[in-house]
Every structure is written in C-alpha cells, then in structure tokens.
Amino acid sequence: DGGITQSPKYLFRKEGQNVTLSCEQNLNHDAMYWYRQDPGQGLRLIYYSQIVNDFQKGDIAEGYSVSREKKESFPLTVTSAQKNPTAFYLCASSINRRTGELFFGEGSRLTVL
Amino acid sequence: DQQVKQNSPSLSVQEGRISILNCDYTNSMFDYFLWYKKYPAEGPTFLISISSIKDKNEDGRFTVFLNKSAKHLSLHIVPSQPGDSAVYFCAARAGGTSYGKLTFGQGTILTVHP
Numbered sequence: 480d481g482g483i484t485q486s487p488k489y490l491f492r493k494e495g496q497n498v499t500l501s502c503e504q505n506l507n508h509d510a511m512y513w514y515r516q517d518p519g520q521g522l523r524l525i526y527y528s529q530i531v532n533d534f535q536k537g538d539i540a541e542g543y544s545v546s547r548e549k550k551e552s553f554p555l556t557v558t559s560a561q562k563n564p565t566a567f568y569l570c571a572s573s574i575n576r577r578t579g580e581l582f583f584g585e586g587s588r589l590t591v592l
Numbered sequence: 593d594q595q596v597k598q599n600s601p602s603l604s605v606q607e608g609r610i611s612i613l614n615c616d617y618t619n620s621m622f623d624y625f626l627w628y629k630k631y632p633a634e635g636p637t638f639l640i641s642i643s644s645i646k647d648k649n650e651d652g653r654f655t656v657f658l659n660k661s662a663k664h665l666s667l668h669i670v671p672s673q674p675g676d677s678a679v680y681f682c683a684a685r686a687g688g689t690s691y692g693k694l695t696f697g698q699g700t701i702l703t704v705h706p
Contacts, residue, residue, distance in 0.1 A: 512692045521696030569635050573692040581692050583635030
C-alpha cells in the first residue's frame with residue numbers, strides 16, 4: 480500500500496554533527512515537503528520540491544539542506560549551522576493540484592545532546 | 593508574525609456533544625483552508641478542507657465553516673467520540689503558491705471524555 484516512509488523515527492546527535500533524515504514516497508506524487516514541529520507551535524515549512532532536481536526554501540531553511548535526485552526521495556540534512564535542531568520533523572507529499580491535500584509521514588524526532 | 597492562529601490551546605468535550613474548534617487568519621491572500629488531525633508521535637492526517645468560494649463544507653461528522661469577512665473558520669464535530677481526541681491543526685494556503693506550501697496554526701488539543 481502507498482505511503483510516506485521516514486527514517487529513522489528517533490535520532491540523537493551530538494552538537495556539531497550533520498545528520499540526514501530520509502523520506503521516501505510511493506504515491507507517485509510530484510511535490511514533496513519538509514516541515515518542522517516544535518512544542519506549542521504549528522508546523523513550519525523548511526524546504527519543498529515541486530519536481531525532480533528542483534527545490535525551494537521555505538520559511539525556515541537556514542541550517543538545512545535537501546536534494547531531489549529521484550521522484551520518490553527527498554532527504555533532509557540538518558547541518559551544524561542549525562542553531563536549534565531538536566524538533567519533530569515531518570515529510571509530506573502532494574499531487575500538484577489546487578485541492579490536493581498533503582500526505583504526511585510519521586515523522587522523525589531529532590534530539591541534539 | 594502568526595498568520596494563522598488557534599487561540600484555544602485545548603478543548604474538553606463530553607462524548608456525544610458538539611466540538612467546535614476555531615481558527616483565525618490575517619492574510620487576505622489565503623484562498624484554501626484545511627484541517628488536520630494529529631496523534632502523538634505520528635504525522636498529521638487530512639480531515640476536511642474548504643475553498644474560499646464556499647462558506648461551508650460537510651463530510652460525515654465533520655463540518656467546516658468559513659467566514660471570510662471575519663477571517664475566521666471553525667471545525668464542528670458532531671457527535672464527538674473518544675477517538676476524536678487528538679491535536680487539530682488548521683492550515684491555509686495562499687493563491688498562486690505551491691499547493692503544499694501551507695501555513696499552520698499552533699494546534700488545539702481536543703479531549704473527548706466518555
């Protein structure tokens with residue numbers, strides 16, 4: 480059955496280390512997104528990609544990087560430049576249609592020690 | 593600058609009664625609105641949406657109302673069930689932007705008591 484798979488579900492990182500979160504979808508969606516959730520806050524957009532080999536910064540892109548080499552995959556790298564990386568990260572995808580909703584993965588919780 | 597606000601952090605309702613979750617927005621460019629439901633440590637799941645050309649949309653027990661002049665939308669759940677207990681996010685999209693580029697509210701924790 481189709482869906483979005485994020486891994487790992489939990490990740491611990493030491494300060495100064497880069498870490499990459501995986502996101503794979505088999506929904507055949509063109510567009511993919513990374514959101515971040517912090518306690519008491521709504522989801523905030525980090526990066527998005529509407530088509531392979533193209534991506535745009537969202538509202539809070541500083542300290543993050545992405546790639547979109549395949550339609551199915553949209554990994555997110557949290558770099559050491561991200562000042563407050565501890566958060567719950569959500570990957571999503573959608574068809575490029577005005578009324579198309581986002582489908583989310585189950586999320587990855589990153590904790591910086 | 594919070595463009596989408598859910599001013600009630602939590603709501604407690606008795607099973608069988610109506611749950612009303614509210615959301616206010618400030619950006620006049622928003623033309624599509626969605627509600628998502630989220631359980632702890634899981635991704636949000638889509639519930640219902642409404643276009644700015646409508647003022648009401650119904651799907652089973654869920655109804656969303658949009659008041660454009662007041663820049664306010666609400667989600668009604670009737671009747672409420674214990675399984676509805678979750679965090680509810682409203683989200684909005686501005687016309688002309690990427691379809692998945694949503695602005696989310698802070699969320700409201702709904703607890704439905706048996």
